[in-house]
Amino acid sequence: MSNWADLTNGKRIKYLRGSDLTQQGLAEAAGVSLALVQKAEQDRGELSVGSLLRLAGALKTDVAVILGQQAPRRGMSQDTRAALRRLSDAVHESALGDWSGMGEPSTLAELSAAQERVCATYWRGEFGEMSELVAKVLLEGSARYEQAAGYERERISSILALTYQTASSAAVQLGQRDLALSALTSAHHLAKDSGDAVLPALLDSTLSWIHLRSAKVPRAVAVAERAASRIEPAFSKAPHPQLLAYGRLMIAAAVASSRRGDPVSADDYLSQAHAASARIGHDVTSHGTHFGPTVTNTESVGIAVALGNHGRALKLASCTELPRSMPKLARNRYKLDVAMAQCEAKLYDQAADTLIEVGRDAPEWVKHHALPGVIGKRLAKVSTARVRNISALIGVPLLT
Template sequence: MVAPFGDRLRRARKRAGLSQRVLAVESGVSLSLIRKLEQGERQDTRLETARRLAAALHIPTTALIAAEAGDAAPASGARAAHWADVQTALDPDVPDPRDLDEPPTLAGVRADLDLAITHYTSGNLAGIATFLPGLIRDANTLAGLTDRGRPLRMEVMQITGRLMTQTRNYASAEVAFSLAQAEVPDELHAAALANNTTWLLLRRGRLREAGRLAARWAESLEPRLSRATPEDLSAWGWLLLRTAATASRDARPDDAAHALRLATAAAVTMPPPRPGKTLSRAGFIRRFTRLTVGMQRAEQAMVEDRPDEVLRVARQVGAKHLPPTVGNRNRHLLDVAHAQVLTRQHRDAMETMLLVERDAPEWLPHQRYAKEVLARIVAKRRTLTPDMRRLADTMRLPL
């Protein structure tokens, strides 16, 4: 039986020779919360709080969350029903309910996959939900008709897994990635799958697994920079960023900084894009740039409670002027809003949140982080503006 979080915290604090009061000062976590955790009045806490406590105790975050944080509950009610057909289509025991006159074709499935990727990158989640179940079934049928359909089905499962991860349907994401694993044709696609799986593990709070997977693949993929292709550099760079993300959350800032230095080398080496030339779509790998690394640097600074550094890096990135579909731009802007709240720039923080809502209205409600940032903004106001009330309702902010 795994010891409760409070018991692990108390033992770690005593081993470090700190009183509850000193730990509160060192970590920035309130004394009352530490007492409630150790006394069992609170059974768990946010990953960010665990990281603060672990950093103050000079231990990895995973030493405190030994059981690994449980899955966040997927969206409920109407939002869960939104994805019910996708989840059903992933079940191999459920027959295709459609009565189709003609079998799917390679060209048709590929065109639908391109449309799915376009919807995903633009944040049109409702759009992709309408036809993704049919795409999954067509890909399964095609893979049974021709060997050329198998790699295509793998790509469909990759984008499905990413979508399920994004919408917090984690069990379905795991099924999709498992199905993709069975069809991986080469190392580049396998690396992309590792990148996607690491993201899933990270969102589920399984830091140790995520860190090991990302680090193992980053080490395996490390290229000779003088000969590396854009695809090689992008795959390596994204896995380095996953390594940095898990390390920073696990209170290992030196490991995170090392991964970011290597990621910077990958971005600097990346040749400029040539007109008409795009990356191979292997596993939905996106182009890796210095802006991508900059956003990760800001995220690491936010995890380490350095809001001034977040805003300094954000000025260099200039994400507000980037297209909404660029990399992790919208996630980065949540870090900016959080940093603005912590530096008492509440009006600016609200403007940043409204910008993200404008550009990614379907994406934003699925972000638990966004809800936490908005809660901080609302807590500082005696009277809410109409935009604050509307956004709080949209994101189902608890009363």
């Protein structure tokens, strides 16, 4: 096979489909027309983000693989592969009770501090350091959990569940769906012992995201909606953690609804998220999750982009200020949405500058997302030379 990045999208789709799956079979599995599959493999026309998600789901791969940003199973740096291996070992070995040869595990206070660092490194996109911390918390925490009782057992179960959740989120970012589901399964089991009603709801928010990335959009909506109904707050007296979890679930449902082209449902869910953030009144962090006015505003931009309302997206973006405290990954994911809206509005220079900002700020993280490739294709219609320059600057192949 030629260098994966040198192939066209159509050739990559055809290669991933293989000889065992016909074009008709791929169309049926993805829920798209046969004509769309034929045009895609012949590189005629451009695929929407929604079509890319459906094809990636049917081909059991990540959108980044179809776009050539990531080769099948080996499109990441050596450091990221090593981090992913540590992450996988930690998730599976801790779940299987394999912590033989380990010395005295860390104290409850030490484990709690390490778990907070796990969240911080994840949101900075530092997956190498994060994977080392995850291994420490999961292995040592699991060993202590087996001996703990009462309050200590509840606290450790919460620490472990949150760490598994972060590991799951990192696995999703890196295109490892099975690992993400495995980690989240362990998190759900532990959450039952935590005595924390908010924690299972936040885990379901992550599950909704996994389903969305797997092109299972109806399931993504259903999971978020069902979890939200279980913790729906009385807005006049609900504590911040409950409002945060409910708002996050409403955003998950809104995003998924936008991906299936349902603006009515998306707006309805989004209005509930805005109500929750307004009740809190400011950005907050709980259980390693961020929520508040900034989150609802930035997610509103992404939802408008997904619904094709690029003018509205840019208007919302012009009224959105990003606080310095906004996590790096959240900030850059938002900027990709802005770049997409700029591109569709034919603000090509602005879109290029925004894409460069993202690539320079989060060079490894950006390789695992579909939007840079989509934006690159749009920009190439104006200037392939400019796109080649951007590819060189951010280290992501944008032209195939």
